[in-house]
Amino acid sequence: MVKSENKSEKAAKIVFITAACFSIVAVFAIVLFIFASAFPALQEIGTFKFLFGSKWFPKQDEYGLLPMIVATLLVTVSALLIGGAFGIFTAIFVVYFCPKKLKGFFNQIIVLLAGIPSIIYGFFGMIVLSPALKSLFNAESGNGLLASALILGLMILPTVTSLTKNALESVPRSYSEGSLALGASREQTIFRIDLPAAKTGVLSALTLGAGRAIGETMAVLVVCGNSAAFPDGLFSPIRPLTVNIVNEMGYAMGLHRQALFATGLVLLVFIFLLNGFLAFIKREKKEKDEANRTLVGGGAGEYIYKVRGMGSKILSVVSCLIAAVVVLVLGILIGYILVNGLPEISLDFLFGKPTYKTPTLLGAFVSTGWIILLSLLIAIPLGVGAAIFLVEYTKPGSKLVKVIRVFIDTLSGIPSIVFGLFGMIAFCAGGKSLFAGALTLSLMILPTVIRSVEESLLAVQNSVREGSLALGATKVRTIFKVVLPSALSGVVTAIILSVGRIVSESAALIFTAGSLPMVPSSPLDSGSTFAVLMYNFTAENPNMEAAYATATVLLMLVFLVNLAAYFCEKKWKKNK
Amino acid sequence: MKTIEQFKFENKIAVEIREMDLFYGNFQALKKINMTIPENRITAMIGPSGCGKSTLLKSLNRMNDLVEGCRVEGVIQIGGQNIYDKAMNLSMLRKNVGMVFQRPNPFAMSVYDNIVYGPRTFGIKKKADLDEIVERSLKGAAMWEELKDRLNKSALGLSGGQQQRLCIARALAVEPQILLMDEPTSALDPISTGKIEELCTELKKDVTIVMVTHNMQQATRISDKTAFFLLGEMVEMGDTHKIFSMPENKKTEDYITGRFG
Ligand SMILES: Nc1ncnc2c1ncn2[C@@H]1O[C@H](COP(=O)(O)OP(=O)(O)OP(=O)(O)O)[C@@H](O)[C@H]1O
Ligand SMILES: [Mg+2]
Numbered sequence: 001m002v003k004s005e006n007k008s009e010k011a012a013k014i015v016f017i018t019a020a021c022f023s024i025v026a027v028f029a030i031v032l033f034i035f036a037s038a039f040p041a042l043q044e045i046g047t048f049k050f051l052f053g054s055k056w057f058p059k060q061d062e063y064g065l066l067p068m069i070v071a072t073l074l075v076t077v078s079a080l081l082i083g084g085a086f087g088i089f090t091a092i093f094v095v096y097f098c099p100k101k102l103k104g105f106f107n108q109i110i111v112l113l114a115g116i117p118s119i120i121y122g123f124f125g126m127i128v129l130s131p132a133l134k135s136l137f138n139a140e141s142g143n144g145l146l147a148s149a150l151i152l153g154l155m156i157l158p159t160v161t162s163l164t165k166n167a168l169e170s171v172p173r174s175y176s177e178g179s180l181a182l183g184a185s186r187e188q189t190i191f192r193i194d195l196p197a198a199k200t201g202v203l204s205a206l207t208l209g210a211g212r213a214i215g216e217t218m219a220v221l222v223v224c225g226n227s228a229a230f231p232d233g234l235f236s237p238i239r240p241l242t243v244n245i246v247n248e249m250g251y252a253m254g255l256h257r258q259a260l261f262a263t264g265l266v267l268l269v270f271i272f273l274l275n276g277f278l279a280f281i282k283r284e285k286k287e288k289d290e291a292n293r294t295l296v297g298g299g300a301g302e303y304i305y306k307v308r309g310m311g312s313k314i315l316s317v318v319s320c321l322i323a324a325v326v327v328l329v330l331g332i333l334i335g336y337i338l339v340n341g342l343p344e345i346s347l348d349f350l351f352g353k354p355t356y357k358t359p360t361l362l363g364a365f366v367s368t369g370w371i372i373l374l375s376l377l378i379a380i381p382l383g384v385g386a387a388i389f390l391v392e393y394t395k396p397g398s399k400l401v402k403v404i405r406v407f408i409d410t411l412s413g414i415p416s417i418v419f420g421l422f423g424m425i426a427f428c429a430g431g432k433s434l435f436a437g438a439l440t441l442s443l444m445i446l447p448t449v450i451r452s453v454e455e456s457l458l459a460v461q462n463s464v465r466e467g468s469l470a471l472g473a474t475k476v477r478t479i480f481k482v483v484l485p486s487a488l489s490g491v492v493t494a495i496i497l498s499v500g501r502i503v504s505e506s507a508a509l510i511f512t513a514g515s516l517p518m519v520p521s522s523p524l525d526s527g528s529t530f531a532v533l534m535y536n537f538t539a540e541n542p543n544m545e546a547a548y549a550t551a552t553v554l555l556m557l558v559f560l561v562n563l564a565a566y567f568c569e570k571k572w573k574k575n576k
Numbered sequence: 577m578k579t580i581e582q583f584k585f586e587n588k589i590a591v592e593i594r595e596m597d598l599f600y601g602n603f604q605a606l607k608k609i610n611m612t613i614p615e616n617r618i619t620a621m622i623g624p625s626g627c628g629k630s631t632l633l634k635s636l637n638r639m640n641d642l643v644e645g646c647r648v649e650g651v652i653q654i655g656g657q658n659i660y661d662k663a664m665n666l667s668m669l670r671k672n673v674g675m676v677f678q679r680p681n682p683f684a685m686s687v688y689d690n691i692v693y694g695p696r697t698f699g700i701k702k703k704a705d706l707d708e709i710v711e712r713s714l715k716g717a718a719m720w721e722e723l724k725d726r727l728n729k730s731a732l733g734l735s736g737g738q739q740q741r742l743c744i745a746r747a748l749a750v751e752p753q754i755l756l757m758d759e760p761t762s763a764l765d766p767i768s769t770g771k772i773e774e775l776c777t778e779l780k781k782d783v784t785i786v787m788v789t790h791n792m793q794q795a796t797r798i799s800d801k802t803a804f805f806l807l808g809e810m811v812e813m814g815d816t817h818k819i820f821s822m823p824e825n826k827k828t829e830d831y832i833t834g835r836f837g
Contacts, residue, residue, distance in 0.1 A: 395644055463681035467743070470639060471694040471750060472671035481693065482683050 012476040016393060019385025023450070024407040026443050030414060030422045031268065037425055038265040041258035050262060056228040058248065063259040065266060067230050071238035072270070074231055075148045075220070076213040082153030083213075084206050086322055087160025093323035094161070095168045096190050097316060106323065108566070109330060110165075114158035115558045116333070117504035118219040119534045120551055124333045125151040125223035126538060139235045143225040146234040151219050154329065156209035163208060167201020168194055187316045200285040207278045208413075214270050215415025217242035217507040222538055241267050242417045242507070249421075249511060264421045271413050279406070334555060341552030344545045350553075359517035359533070359546055361553060366519055367434055367527030371509070372502050374438030374523060375445060376495060382442070383449025383494060384484070390450070391457040392479055412447035416508040419444050423512035432526040437513025441505060445498040452497060456490025457483065489572040496568065500561040503554070506531040515540060530554050580668050580698060583655030583753055590615045590754055590784040591636060596650030598631060600643065605631045607808045609650070613801075618776060618785040620795035620816065623805030624831070629788040632805070633756050636786065637673040638666060654754070671698060674752035678759045680739035682731035682746075687723055690731045690742060694750040709749050717745035718775050737768025744775065748783075755779070757787040761794070773798050792832060796820050804828045 042050060045063050053064020094106045129150060130142030171194045195202070225237020226247065239247075245260050245267075252260050354360040386404075394401045423440030460483050468478040484491075506529070509515075514526030515536050528536065530553055537547035583590075591613035598606035606628045613619050621629045631640070638659060640646045652659050659669055671694075683690050691713050692706045700706060710727065714720040719741050731742055740760060747755060757776075761769040776785055776798055789795050795802050796816060803813035804825075812825045823829045 461681070463677060463679060464683060466639065466642070466675075466677065467681040467683065467746075468693070469642070470637060470670055470675035470677075471697060471747065472667045472669070473694070473697040474667060477697055486684050 009474055009476055013389075013393060016385050016389035019382050020389035020404050022382055022386065023404060023411050023446060026446070027407050027410050027414075029426065030418065030443075033422050033425050034261055034264050034268060034418065037421075038258060038262035041255060041262045044255060045259065045262075050259070051266070054230070056244075058252070058256045058259070061255060063255075063262075065241075065244075065263060067228050068239055068241045068244050068263070069266065071145075071224075071231055072214060072240040072242075072267075075145060075152060075224075075238060075240055076210055078145065078149035079152035079156060079213040080206060080210055082149060083156040083209060084153075084160055086153065086326065087157045087205070087209070088164050088202060089319040089322040090157065090161045090326050091164035091168060092190065092195070092316075093319040094165055096186075096194075097320055098323070106327075108562070109327060110158045110161050111565075112558070112562055113154075113326075113330060114162070115500050115504065115562055117506065117531045117534070117554055117558070118155060118216055119504075119506045119531050119538070120333075120337070120554060121151050121155050121219040122222045123534065123538050123547060123551055124337070125219065128332065128336055130223055133235075137235070141225065141235065141237070143223050144233075144235040144237050145224075145231050147223040148220045148238060148240070151223055152213045152216055155216060155219050156212045157326065159212055160205045160209045163205035164198070164202050167198035167205065170201070171197045187313050191315055200281055203281050204278055207274055207281070211271055211274045211413050214274070215242065215267065215413075215417065217246050217415070217417045218535060221246060221535075242415065245417055245421065246507060246510065249424075261421060264418050267415055268418055271415065271418075272410070275410055275413055337548065337551045337555060341548035341550075341555075344549035345552060349546070349549055354517045354519065356517075359537070359543070361517075361530065361533065361550065363517050363519040363527055364530045364533050364550075367513065368503065368529040370434045370520065370523045370527070371438045371441060371513065371529055372499055374435060375442040375502055376498060378438065378442035379445045379449050379498060380491070380495065383446050384453050384491060386446075386450045387453035387457055387490075388479055388484075390454055392475070392483070408447045408450055411443065414444075416444065416505060420508040420511045423508060428512055430524075432512055432514040434513050434520055434523045434525065434527050437509045437529075438523070440508050440512045441502055444505070444508060445501050448497050448501065449494040452494040453487065453490040456487040456493070459490075460486045489568065492568055493565070496561060496565045500558065500565075503529070503557050503561065504531055505529070506535045510535065530557065580665075580671055583657065583672055585615045585655050585753070588615045589613070590654065591786075592651070592653040593632075594651040594653070596635075596648065596652060598628075598635060598640070598649075599645075599647045601645040605808050606635075609810050611803060611810060611813060613784065613786060615784050616780055616782075617800040618780050618787060618798055619801040619803065620799035621786065621788045621803050621805060622790075622792060622795055622831075623811075625790075627805040628808045629805055630758050633675075633758050633786060633788050636754070636756055637670050637675055638664075639675065641666075667698075671750050672752055673754045673756060674747035674750065676740070676744050676747055676755065676757040676760045679763050680736060680743050682734070682739050682742055684730070684732055686728045687731050687734070687742060688727040690746050691749045694746060698750065713745040713749040716748045716779070717741045718771065718778070719745065735768075737764050737771065740764060740768065741772060741775065744772070748779075752783060754784045754786065757785065759788050759790060762790060769794075792820070804831060806831070 041063070050063055050065055051069070052066050053062070054066045055062045055064045056067065090110075094103065094110075098106055125147055130147050132142065133139065133147055134142035220240055221243050224239060224243055226239050226243060227237035228239045228244070229237070231238045241263050244263050248256070249260050348360065350361050352358075352360040352362060354363055390401055390404065419440050423436055427436035427439045464482055464486060465478055468482045469475070473481070509529060509532050513528065513532070515528045515532050516526065517528065517533055517536065520527035530550055534547060534550045534554060537543045537550055589612055591611070593609050593611040596606060596609040597604060609632065621632065623629055634640045635648055635652065640648065648660055654673065657664065683693060685693070688710055691710045695706060695709050700709070711720060714723055719738065722738070731739065734742060740763070744760070761772050764772070773794065776787070779785065787799065799816045801813065802816040802819040804811045804819065806827055812819065812823060812828045819828065820832055823832060
């Protein structure tokens with residue numbers, strides 16, 4: 001007995017295609033909604049005046065964005081210099097100089113750095129970095145350009161490191177063997193052969209890092225000094241575009257509000273430009289790859305012949321030192337927060353009934369739980385469906401897949417503050433709510449879900465699919481009964497990564513789910529997660545004790561998520 | 577819900593292949609194949625590597641549909657129905673024309689679930705029915721005694737030979753009329769090979785078997801008919817003992833005497 005299979009087969013395919021195309025719809029919706037909300041401002045103020053005006057006085061209806069644009073560009077470039085250099089050297093250390101036993105440790109350090117919520121980086125900047133800079137340089141205040149660049153540099157370091165690491169690890173052995181065979185030292189080979197060969201990978205790492213820096217809000221919010229003036233020194237207070245939005249959105253009305261959306265639009269344009277650049281260098285690489293293969297090997301011989309100095313030796317020592325500094329900084333960050341935060345944690349603070357005067361974390365437990373649950377309920381089916389379409393229903397090299405990939409990548413590059421703006425207009429017609437926040441976050445985690453499920457689907461052997469099809473099972477049945485269960489690891493990984501992302505997120509939730517420490521009674525109430533409360537305690541209603549305690553809880557959650565990810569990976573590696 | 581029918585064989589003929597060409601893109605892998613495969617017999621397909629044996633086998637249950645750019649011309653009839661007809665129901669075809677692959681490919685499930693996977697696919701849900709099917713199929717594959725106490729263990733824990741016989745049992749569970757086997761023993765040790773050969777001889781009471789093999793002795797041991805392929809063409813087909821004792825074609829003779837291939 002069978003149902004008429006053909007119809008349900010077709011229906012399923014349509015469902016998968018829809019899930020896959022959802023990313024396209026989401027990107028268009030975000031751009032359109034933001035554009036529509038920004039357009040009146042651009043019209044009334046004038047696009048040129050808005051972009052190149054140098055005064056931002058909302059009260060007098062003067063909206064010139066140039067100081068913020070300059071601040072964003074300046075802080076991004078400085079963060080790239082710092083985080084880029086540190087990131088690349090850390091990667092070099094991990095790949096080439098790290099003792100085997102420490103490799104796992106360093107990989108975990110990088111994962112941990114990537115997992116720490118940006119609001120915690122901001123908090124760390126506020127309590128440790130700024131005061132240190134202030135006394136070190138005898139400045140009036142430690143906040144400003146330098147502090148922002150340092151914090152952002154630290155934030156983008158894991159991105160740069162892990163991508164550079166991948167690029168270095170995929171440099172063919174034959175390259176370096178050729179160099180070593182010529183009598184070059186190991187250090188020379190690394191810096192003269194491997195690193196140049198991994199150039200494109202390093203460049204994309206830096207580009208992605210730049211994207212993160214431009215879009216970052218919470219980490220710079222409390223250390224930037226927040227003044228809409230042109231920066232004129234390392235300690236001059238600045239206000240990047242993201243901070244402009246998050247600072248004023250809470251009370252902005254009318255034209256002011258539209259001008260803030262226009263700020264978001266400018267941010268989007270920057271991100272899209274970077275995406276375009278990324279696509280460009282990737283295409284370049286593909287075309288040149290073959291030609292390069294001989295070029296790199298051939299050119300190397302001459303090069304090494306001339307350079308036999310100490311340069312490479314010194315660089316390798318530097319990479320070890322830098323890796324040590326990274327571990328040290330992470331140690332200080334975690335240590336400082338735990339030492340100060342653990343004593344502030346009490347049962348009362350964790351689970352007591354919150355009032356405006358004495359906030360507690362009870363609301364955050366409930367809100368975080370709801371938002372995780374709802375976002376996963378939305379994003380996991382969508383992401384799994386999209387991954388199934390991409391892996392099971394398309395041929396390699398298909399145009400549609402390429403288009404969908406571009407949009408998934410685009411979606412993953414959109415700054416969280418822009419997601420926040422979008423969620424605010426798209427989902428908050430009935431006011432802020434956990435549900436609106438979850439809808440917003442499900443869009444943010446979708447690319448991650450798709451990618452990790454896709455990877456594990458690709459790892460399923462084709463013979464297994466054939467075995468099921470040959471029994472007369474339909475494609476859909478094969479996918480759900482045989483392929484997906486074998487790819488379970490990918491779904492679980494997706495869930496863990498998503499939980500990590502949701503727990504860390506704050507910028508996208510402030511305007512969609514709320515930022516008050518109250519206990520929501522249903523997902524339609526507003527409420528704030530731990531990270532958002534952390535924002536509340538550092539920026540909106542400063543409360544040091546609560547901030548330390550919340551930061552500690554947040555760090556614990558991040559540890560838990562990383563631990564879960566670590567053990568899952570280990571378990572599945574063993575099973576294979 | 578509609579019932580899956582069986583093919584109705586007439587004149588003891590299971591499969592008729594007429595003037596069949598097969599292309600992978602521009603490459604013609606099979607040329608003008610004409611073959612008649614008899615019911616309840618074991619038909620062996622032999623020939624040097626790359627001559628198109630697997631390709632022909634896979635076109636009998638349209639597993640070729642999965643290959644990008646693969647095109648079939650001509651007619652393949654099973655029980656009088658052209659299986660490349662638009663109206664052909666793929667599930668029906670593959671349920672009745674089962675397949676066993678070169679490498680065992682058990683699913684990552686228990687032994688029991690592997691076997692009932694097919695029946696469940698076709699809507700059999702009752703526990704009692706499924707239990708019965710498991711017993712029948714495992715007995716059919718001569719491994720009931722071996723496995724009856726570990727039905728709930730993962731199939732991946734079985735030995736290679738057991739896995740392959742499990743895959744046969746899994747194929748038998750949906751009561752196929754034809755069983756396609758692509759070098760089913762080439763990845764196995766001699767003892768497991770022997771068991772599978774014995775099994776095939778048992779099975780032909782109920783199913784028509786088409787088997788690709790590299791091993792000519794295997795073909796002589798178990799098959800009734802043998803077809804010899806070369807470079808995408810079927811050179812000769814006939815009773816196995818005849819093909820191996822007095823082939824009509826010179827090329828067949830060269831091959832079976834080991835002069836080339
Ligand atoms: N998916 C495919 N795409 C293109 N060409 C293919 C494909 N599969 C097989 N071929 C080609 O078709 C021809 C027949 O292949 P086939 O696998 O049927 O041979 P075979 O007789 O089974 O060989 P073997 O004994 O090695 O298994 C070969 O030349 C092979 O290269
Ligand atoms: Mg073959």
